[in-house]
Amino acid sequence: MASGKLVDLWDDAVAAKLDEPGKLLYRSNLLGSDLRITNFGGGNTSAKVKAADPLSRQEVTVLWVKGSGGDIGSMKLDGFSTLYLDRLEALKGLYRGLEHEDEMVGYLPHCTFNLNPRAASIDTPLHAFVPKIHVDHVHPDAVIAIAASKNSEKLTQEIFGGEIGWLPWQRPGFDLGLRLSKIATENPHLVGVVLGGHGLFTWHDDAKACYQLTLRIIQKAANWLEANARKPAFEGERVKALPAEERAAIAAKLMPAIRGRIGKEQAKSGHFTDAPEVLEFVDSRALDRLAPLGTSCPDHFLRTKIRPLIIPFGGDVEAAIASLDGLIEAYRKDYVAYYERCEHPDSPKMRDPNAVIYLVPGVGMISFAADKATARIASEFYVNAINVMRGADGTDTYVGLPEQEAFNIEYWLLEEAKLQRMPRAKSLAGRVALITGGAGGIGSAIAARLIQEGANVVLADIDQASLDQRVADFGKVFGKDVVRGVKMDVTREDTVIASFQETARAFGGIDIVVNNAGISSAAAVEDTTLDLWNHNISILATGYFLVAREGYRLMKTQGNGGSIVFIGSKNGVSASAGASAYCTAKAAELHLARCMALEGAPFGIRINSVNPDAVLRGSKIWQGEWRQQRAASNKIAEDDLEEFYRKRSLLQRSVFPEDIAEAVYFFASDLSAKSTGNFLNVDAGNVVSFTR
Template identity: 65%
Template sequence: MTITLMGNRLENLWDDAKAASMSESEKLLYRSNLLGSDKRVTNYGGGNTSAKVMELDPLTGEQTEVLWVKGSGGDIGSMKMDGFATLYMDKLQTLKGKYRGVEFEDEMVGYLPHCTFALNPRAASIDTPLHAYVPRKHVDHVHSDAIIAIAASVNSRELTTEIFGDEIGWLPWKKPGYELGLWLEKFATENPGAKGCVLESHGLFTWADDAKECYLTTLEIINRASAWLDGRTAGKTAFGGEKLPSLPPEQRREIAARLMPVIRGLISKEGYKVGHYDDQAAVLAFVGSSMLGTLAPLGTSCPDHFLRTKIRPLVVDFDPSRPDLDATIAGLEKAIADYRDDYAAYYGRCKRADSPALRDPNAVVYLVPGVGMITFALDKATARISGEFYVNAINVMRGASTVGTYQGLPEQEAFDIEYWLLEEAKLQRLPKPKALAGRVALVTGGAGGIGAATAERFLREGACVMLADIDAQALDETHGALVARYGKDVVRSVQMNVTDENQVARAYAELAVEFGGLDILVSNAGIASSAPIEETSLALWNKNMDILSTGYFLVSREAFRVLRAQDIGGSVIFVASKNGLAASPNASAYCTAKAAEIHLARCLALEGAGAGIRVNVVNPDAVLRGSRIWQGDWLDQRASTYGTDKAGLEEMYRQRSMLKRAVLPEDIAEGAYFFASDLAAKSTGNILNVDAGNVQAFTR
């Protein structure tokens, strides 16, 4: 693969007319969002920006200088005004008198809350001193791939001078913190003509006394680095050339769909993980390259990268030129165990007396030659973002190894950041995971009332959900509505006919590639028909059996295959019907198919118990609102059977129930959630009637 390293140059998106009416703090937000909107400037959550602004002191009523700086854990591309910490500059200057030296620099973070302006609750980050002490009004810190490619080269100082001369300085590697803030202050003070500084193995600082000028300087320096890299690498081959070929796209996805549930099962014994798959050109060039074996073990350089991706990836033993996927799958257990042992050894070598306990030793990034990159994390967004960070790392390694020699951080330095007590404190502040966090659900009939309500219930509890439905238009509408409420990371959809064996298999392959596997199946696709037995055609009888019996069999069979491959248990929930237990007039085909469905669940509960696969049934009755099966002939037929009209049918069902209450899709969703959650961890083979009470449907 010939290198075109950084592509098009960054464009100036600053709008003078828009900025004219903004305050200095609003210009800071504007600048931040512009910079963070382009991943060539910085990755998600990476980098930070600041401005020193004159504000009215609420205590003295006088003007005072206040540092506005991105707060802890924010993202400059998406943050709002409340994402900034605000601190008195005079108090930050006073902190210098409290500093006892580099071995005590972490204690300085404890003083930052005492500098807070206007009782701002946003916590200040460890990078605050790096912005506070640069003697300029505006400061940007970003992690551009082009800059880090230079910063992560063995000869990064010489390259920085060659590209930028005296305009941009260079500082050797230093863990972010108070000491580095003093280093930056010293450099900027001693070099008043400099516009910024490259930090070895880390990133770029730029500064100015005007918001727009600072923004333009950041773009200019990144563009200059990109142009220089492109000039030095033009016509050269990336990563020493191709060693192994990339497989065709469909074959890549098929292999990923086989690998991901197995990997997920092996790394989810202590907690559920969600997967993400990426086969973009940069990834394929790296995983198939001659230098994969030497570069991947070096790990990433930028702290933001390896905090998301761990110190190094796991390279899966797969040869796309002679593919033997079964052998690769058979070798995964040992490969993952070896990685865990290696990570534990790394922890043992580097830990300090006060280091936090060993964290999850499993890899985050899995590189598969010819196929792409798989990432796993506790949630889908983190898995995706981790992959994005590793793509940044790939770009950095590509640039650095082409113009010189790439270097990762020394192992001890990497460990000291990964197990930094300040990072540990940040992790401890994370909210408690929701009940279904990390779990993946497939909901058939997902565009109907019960399916959509069930999907929403699961999403509220932190699950990832794939909706499957035969109705493409309804599926798109339901998908869009759920994405609008819960975000695109956690919702997927696939058009699927549950009676088509190939479509069912394809849907599960898509599920595996999109989320990594399966934990919960809600088999809910359905129809309803009503006719006296002598008017029930063979076609109508077969249609009920195909969808409500055979369809449930096909969807469950494929679910069992995935769940057994993962070997971490699972929950299968059939949405059946009161009619599977209690006969109903003029509905023999429907009632018989539903009875078969319930008995299939009993059989599967027996088969799955040994593998921790629970199978249970929720039996609704008369769920009219939002249900698509009540929008057609079924409504007319049932109204005719009971001698009422459409408007009176729901009231008739309500009055027929023992509790005199209407049953809603949300009620069925609550039953499905119960069986899916750990609340029902010891329940299998059960039937839960959600019918407002019907004595004929009592199970015992």
């Protein structure tokens, strides 16, 4: 709900430089920039614009309206569908009634203006038939709170004094477009309509005035709710929220336990929030009464499912984990019963029966979905639902979407068709990887390869500056949702444990661990100090052990297997003079991997190794003394090192970080599902490291 006054961001100087489609985009982006106005991906905007027909050159009226999918806050001009308004009007003669609603969507492509490839949405008639040039449809929590109240029509009249009309809940489509047209035409004094259980429509003949009108109506609703709300919200506090550190620690334990139980068919990504509005709701006396009612707005419902799962928590996290089997199974049975009660003869097959939203009193809210962004957005939508329930229940009686209507939205054939058009899931979709040495050349190449295949990645590194830069770079390329950074000293048990806790909290658990942190050193045996020896062992042997052990533990907790990949070295299988400490530590890595493979096999946890050789480009190891030492040892200039190693290989080819990343992807993915305890040399052929 609006907290404080909504700010009018319209800049006349900016708008003066824009044509009518440009003003529509400007208005849309402004509306979508404030989540108090509309949720991510929710709502749509339109404008009726005069343009020359590409063939006749005659002036026609074109409806510009947000196309299917997209988000008004971030969309560009290509996010709008463009349709001939007269052809849309002509569709009224083809409409055969509510039972034939869906067939009207098939006619929309025939109305396309200028071969625009952007598919028109189901909401197109709602904009086309309103007799105003500019139309906004948004989902502000404040207005939905009124729309989802038992006495919604009466409250609409009371709050808005007759300038806003009201229509009862109806699924979006052609018929609702006709109803909007009728109420707007027969009541020219109206500036908009509240749709029961759904949202707000406003309209005007001027772009700026339409934007300002939308803000004014939302603010009016928010002010009324604030002035009339019963206190305390949600009947007051039933349980005390735990301290923030305890909440975070509990989430880190609960999330892998949930994820393991609901992700056996397909890995899922998690999200945790303990925002104040979430804690207010989950800790309240009204939780058990309101949460089962589900959400009201279709946008909320489609993201959050029919209802959340409440995990009772009395302070004992192990007891809460022990209760999960019963709670999750009960939720699944309830979902199956809901499907069977509501299904139609032509309903799509039942989808995943697991909950999306998990509410934990005293702790917060957890959400799981196919990818991190979807899990995060689902939690944001449920926060919207909480705000709606607070407003409706605080001033009237909250009413959720009727079960059959909810089912008709969830299993709408048009929604199913949209799902079927989505690209096939990538090979690592929903999986979570932690990569040590993640800010370095090999580590970042591995991260990029895994993200490209759909994985969420946590980069762990001791170099905070490099880590921050790498995370920022990946965020720009792949999106901020899929990458996190944690500062980790692999030789310190506490930081290793904390990093895996943060990984569990960020994404829900772990599926892939890449032990890549490394150093290098060169010294004759008699010149090898104890400090140098211990330094190699602590990072390359002890560090690999600590990281692999924590990943292994978390994978066992989830119970869905996993893959641990060690980045070894040619020196792990082939002795080199002048590097005894390094070679010994690398050999220890390989044997540790084999030992762990024996123990991990019964749990589906695979441990394999990749042995690179002479990967110079982008490698921190090849900066500084090691580079100097290798050049001196081979009696060549430092700049000639890469060419020296290329010529030394059997294939006469250089080895790059991307080559190591490809081998890691093989072991991390199901391509190597029947491989454990193995190692793969990526060295362009080096006879001394041939397997024996």
